[in-house]
Amino acid sequence: MKRxxxxxxxxxxxxxxxxxxxxxxxxxxxxxxxxxxRIGGCCSNYDVNxxxxxxxxxxxxxxxxxxxxxxxxxxxxxxxxxxxxxxxxYDAILEDGTRVLxxxxxxxxxxxxxxIAPSDARNxxxxxxxxxxxxxxxxxxxxxxMPPLAQVAKPQTLIKLLAQPQLIRALPTTLKVGSxxxxxxxxxxxxxxxxxxxxxxxxxYAALPSKRCSGMLAxxxxxxxxxxxxxxxxxxxxxxxxRKIAERFGAEIRLNSLVKKIIIENRCAxxxxxxxxxKISARVVISNAHSKTTYLDLVxxxxxxxxVSRAVKKQPCSIPAPTIYLGxxxxxxxxxxxxxxxLPERQKFDNIWSDFYDKGLLYRADDGAFLVSCASFDDPDLxxxxxxxxSVIYIAPYRLKYHQWDDIALEWxxxxxxxxxxxxFPGLSSNIEWIDSVTPVELERRLLIPEGAFFGIEMxxxxxxxxxxxxxxxxxxxxxxxxxxxxxxxGVPLVMISGMAASSLIVQDWKKYA
Amino acid sequence: xxxxxxxxxxRYPRKRAPKASFITLKSIPFLLAMAIGFAVxxxxxxxxxxxxxxxxxxxxxxxxxxxx
Numbered sequence: 001m002k003r004x005x006x007x008x009x010x011x012x013x014x015x016x017x018x019x020x021x022x023x024x025x026x027x028x029x030x031x032x033x034x035x036x037x038r039i040g041g042c043c044s045n046y047d048v049n050x051x052x053x054x055x056x057x058x059x060x061x062x063x064x065x066x067x068x069x070x071x072x073x074x075x076x077x078x079x080x081x082x083x084x085x086x087x088x089x090y091d092a093i094l095e096d097g098t099r100v101l102x103x104x105x106x107x108x109x110x111x112x113x114x115x116i117a118p119s120d121a122r123n124x125x126x127x128x129x130x131x132x133x134x135x136x137x138x139x140x141x142x143x144x145x146m147p148p149l150a151q152v153a154k155p156q157t158l159i160k161l162l163a164q165p166q167l168i169r170a171l172p173t174t175l176k177v178g179s180x181x182x183x184x185x186x187x188x189x190x191x192x193x194x195x196x197x198x199x200x201x202x203x204x205y206a207a208l209p210s211k212r213c214s215g216m217l218a219x220x221x222x223x224x225x226x227x228x229x230x231x232x233x234x235x236x237x238x239x240x241x242x243r244k245i246a247e248r249f250g251a252e253i254r255l256n257s258l259v260k261k262i263i264i265e266n267r268c269a270x271x272x273x274x275x276x277x278x279k280i281s282a283r284v285v286i287s288n289a290h291s292k293t294t295y296l297d298l299v300x301x302x303x304x305x306x307x308v309s310r311a312v313k314k315q316p317c318s319i320p321a322p323t324i325y326l327g328x329x330x331x332x333x334x335x336x337x338x339x340x341x342x343l344p345e346r347q348k349f350d351n352i353w354s355d356f357y358d359k360g361l362l363y364r365a366d367d368g369a370f371l372v373s374c375a376s377f378d379d380p381d382l383x384x385x386x387x388x389x390x391s392v393i394y395i396a397p398y399r400l401k402y403h404q405w406d407d408i409a410l411e412w413x414x415x416x417x418x419x420x421x422x423x424x425f426p427g428l429s430s431n432i433e434w435i436d437s438v439t440p441v442e443l444e445r446r447l448l449i450p451e452g453a454f455f456g457i458e459m460x461x462x463x464x465x466x467x468x469x470x471x472x473x474x475x476x477x478x479x480x481x482x483x484x485x486x487x488x489x490x491g492v493p494l495v496m497i498s499g500m501a502a503s504s505l506i507v508q509d510w511k512k513y514a
Numbered sequence: 515x516x517x518x519x520x521x522x523x524x525r526y527p528r529k530r531a532p533k534a535s536f537i538t539l540k541s542i543p544f545l546l547a548m549a550i551g552f553a554v555x556x557x558x559x560x561x562x563x564x565x566x567x568x569x570x571x572x573x574x575x576x577x578x579x580x581x582x
Binding site: 291295305307308310311314315462463466467468469470473474475 | 573
């Protein structure tokens with residue numbers, strides 16, 4: 001039976017574009033459909049009067065993983081992307097007024113720890129040794145050459161990966177770290193509350209309170225010692241590079257094309273129906289959308305068995321990542337690094353979850369935790385000449401108990417700006433030329449992500465591994481999923497891995513569809 | 515004069531006793547676990563109890579998630 005395309009991909013996020021590159025390279029006729037006018041999804045940027053802040057992801061962790069994709073594509077990463085090292089990693093501001101630039105080099109960092117809490121300098125060595133053991137063992141697997149695409153998602157490849165001697169040697173340390181909660185683990189390493197906070201707030205990247213996430217999250221903090229990177233041209237440089245590669249291999253990318261339905265016949269995906277009524281048939285459909293959107297809106301409950309629609313409905317979304325964007329009239333000296341983190345004291349930080357987030361309340365802006373990313377710090381082209389752009393990411397629930405987000409969005413943004421002015425950037429409010437408050441509700445509207453959940457499905461134990469939506473749909477034949485809702489989870493390199501896995505499964509199954 | 519015990523017995527013939535309980539041997543471990551669980555839950559703080567119930571709910575949902 002003749003089809004318009006071999007593969008139709010819904011969404012041009014990093015997962016979708018990874019699939020487009022890999023499958024187009026295999027000779028398949030690929031079409032990517034993007035509802036926005038820009039590619040990238042959660043790894044993109046805005047462009048308002050020359051201010052170009054990032055949409056979601058603000059830096060790159062584990063940049064080594066990107067080389068593995070390029071190895072599969074048989075291309076050189078350097079020809080498409082340029083990564084700049086972020087150093088110092090953070091400008092950290094604590095509630096007691098402590099303000100330190102956290103360098104990448106462990107020895108320099110140790111000196112800073114010695115100044116804040118002398119007793120923890122020794123403990124830092126212990127922490128560093130354990131983290132290094134795990135990190136090196138995990139990344140030793142990257143030394144393995146990439147197998148052919150069809151082999152990537154086969155169990156034997158995973159077994160071969162897990163059987164690496166270095167990984168086995170590091171198993172006791174990995175179990176010690178991974179079996180504890182992050183907050184308990186850090187209590188074991190550090191005595192000073194401020195040091196625990198400096199090494200223990202990055203659980204936000206997994207969108208979980210430290211009481212509910214594994215100690216393995218401490219690896220994120222350690223990854224900063226190895227190096228966080230920022231691509232030249234902003235985070236959108238990554239999807240742009242992937243788009244260039246996909247188009248080079250013959251894939252087609254259509255913007256402003258909202259998919260209304262995935263066409264299902266006898267529990268088989270046969271193509272997609274666009275909002276404008278156009279029908280596009282395909283042998284295989286890949287969805288880079290949120291799993292709830294994919295199953296409940298695009299596939300439709302009527303096409304799903306009861307137990308599947310029930311599971312999809314009840315699976316918890318991760319926390320949203322609401323952001324305030326600030327375009328500044330002139331550069332500020334008080335912005336001392338690519339990323340500034342403003343943290344309240346440990347107890348208040350933990351209470352944000354139990355006392356506010358879980359109850360649908362907003363805290364006082366002065367008690368909040370903020371991650372401020374300055375895209376134009378390393379790359380001045382991301383703001384008009386002489387100006388600066390900031391993205392202020394904070395924690396807030398999707399549903400507010402007493403307010404509507406749309407009613408308070410701007411007022412809240414100004415309250416946050418004033419709090420930032422008091423704590424970190426003197427003169428900020430009067431220096432603002434452009435302000436945009438992207439609340440969880442607004443995020444949902446712009447990117448069509450349910451509940452504005454940037455990390456897709458919650459990245460907790462009961463929602464990982466076999467309990468996370470599969471790359472190959474178990475209820476709809478010919479439907480594959482990629483993105484932050486599938487394994488291994490949210491974050492640009494992880495989403496890239498999900499793209500590789502979904503593509504690998506399609507290549508394995510291709511005989512069935514060809 | 516009191517009636518002869520044997521005469522009374524003969525008037526009320528001995529019947530086979532009904533089954534003592536619907537509880538079978540097989541269900542005893544389950545009931546024991548329930549009792550222990552209940553006793554332990556009384557000793558838990560509210561936070562611990564909430565966490566325990568949450569874990570139970572999660573376990574129930576996880577059974578469905580493997581089919582997605």
